[in-house]
Amino acid sequence: MAGFVSAEPMQNSRLRGRLIFYVVSGFAVLPLALGGCGQSSVQANRNGGNPDAGVALIQKFGCGTCHTIPGVADADGQVGPPLNAIAKRVYLAGKLRNTPDNMVRWLKDPQAIVPGNAMPNMGISQHQARDIAAYLYTLQ
Ligand code: HEC
Incomplete structure (x- = not known):
């Protein structure tokens, strides 16, 4: 011992x-x-945006008059494509690769990307677009 x-x-x-x-x-x-599997890719897609603020902005800008958007009250529009699983869409508006930066570009200036399409420019700021994109990317 x-x-x-x-x-x-x-x-x-x-x-x-x-x-x-x-x-x-x-x-x-x-x-x-x-x-590393799910969490970090969602986080990367957030691009610094805040998804909760994004929902409020989606309501404020009235996106739901044209789009059906899960998790947003009264968002059952039929003018544009439904935004369920938008995080998995490969192209935005059939033109832009679906990346966080391109989502922000689209939200700020859809008319520059597809001139004459039914989605108007709504005066969305960079910061607001990031928050909206952060919410849209939770729609897997
Ligand atoms: C007046 C109707 C209208 C409003 C309001 C509107 N959109 Fe759209 N949106 C459209 C249409 C139409 C398209 C399809 C454009 C195309 O493919 O050329 C579109 C496309 C999109 C796309 C790409 C979808 C895809 O599958 O490619 C996203 C994302 C989107 N809109 C988000 C929003 C958000 C967020 C708001 C509010 C800030 C909003 N839209 C407001 C009509 C609208």
Whole structure:
């Protein structure tokens, strides 16, 4: 017993230190690895925007008179395409790759992208467009 205590404490504590390191780093890395799947892509698509503010802006600008938009009260318009699963759409208005930056471009100035289409320019600011886009990208 004395031998165990005196001869091996160094080794024991190094081993324990290593074990603790593995366990701790395992816990630290696990959520990152798991979060990497869905969470980070949604976060990247937010582009710094705030989805809750986005819903309020969608209501304020009356997007729902033309679009059906899940999660937005009374948004059941039939003029433009429904925006359910817009996050998965490959092109916006059949023209722009669906990226966060292009979504912002589209919202600010749809007439520059598809002249004469039924979606009007509504004077949406960069900041507002980011918030709206952040909400639209929650529609997977
Ligand atoms: C007066 C009707 C009208 C209003 C108001 C309107 N849109 Fe549109 N929107 C359209 C039409 C029509 C299109 C299709 C344009 C095209 O494909 O050329 C469109 C296209 C879009 C697209 C691309 C959809 C796709 O599948 O390609 C998005 C995103 C969008 N609108 C979001 C919005 C948001 C957000 C608002 C409010 C800020 C809004 N729209 C207001 C009529 C409208």
